[in-house]
Amino acid sequence: MLKNLDMCFIVEKPLGKLLKWLRILGFDTICDSDDSNDKRFIDSGKEKRIRLSRSVATRDRKNTNQILFIVSNNPFEQLKQVIHTLNIGFGDIRPFSRCNRCNTLLKPVDKDSIRGMIPDYVWVTHTNFRFCRCCQKIYWPGNHTKEGKEIIKRLFIFNLNGKF
Ligand SMILES: [Zn+2]
Incomplete structure (x- = not known):
């Protein structure tokens, strides 16, 4: 098995929330969809992604080395x-x-370089911003981060059951 830091995933389509949360945790995670450029990566065979699937057909394949069959319908349980x-x-x-x-x-x-690209009250009240050079989205610590921290606590510290 790969070292955890190098672990990366390919997620089948019904598992959209799981895909999002794996990315929030920092894991390289792509979606297995025909209408996406992601497909090229899969076909190249260069990457050893762990496939996360809800499909019984996928589960029953003989070579299941890199496949994890996801049992629950609940995204938190899946994660x-x-x-x-x-x-x-x-x-x-x-x-x-x-x-x-x-x-x-x-x-x-740099904060000064994104003035006008985000709401003024956000620009004024935050100092740390991060930027996605691919889709141009700007991130800052906000409600989304709070929610994420809560999920992480529940996953790793308190180990409680919960729902998104
Ligand atoms: Zn992006």
């Missing part, structure tokens, strides 16, 4: 299954380091 099955620890994650829309690693961006 818990991935974390526990692959023995991912708190030290293995890099929360909020990746664009949850397109999977690109985020870069810190």
Whole structure:
């Protein structure tokens, strides 16, 4: 098995929330969809992505080395299954380091350079911003981060059951 830091995933379509949360935790995660450029990566065979699937047909394939069949319909339970099955620890994650829309690693961006690109009250009240060079989305610590931290606590510290 790969070292946790190098772990990366390909997620089948019905698992959209799981895909988003794996990206929020910092894991390189792409969607298996025919209408996306992601397909090229898969066909190249260069990447050893772990496939996360809800499909029984995928589960029953003979070569299941890199496939994890996701049991639950609940996104939080799905995330818990991935974390526990692959023995991912708190030290293995890099929360909020990746664009949850397109999977690109985020870069810190100078506050002055993004004035006018975000609401004024956000610009005034925050100092740390990160930027996705691919889809141009700007990130800052906000409600989304709060929600993410709560999920991370529940996953790694309190180990409580919960729902998104
Ligand atoms: Zn992006």
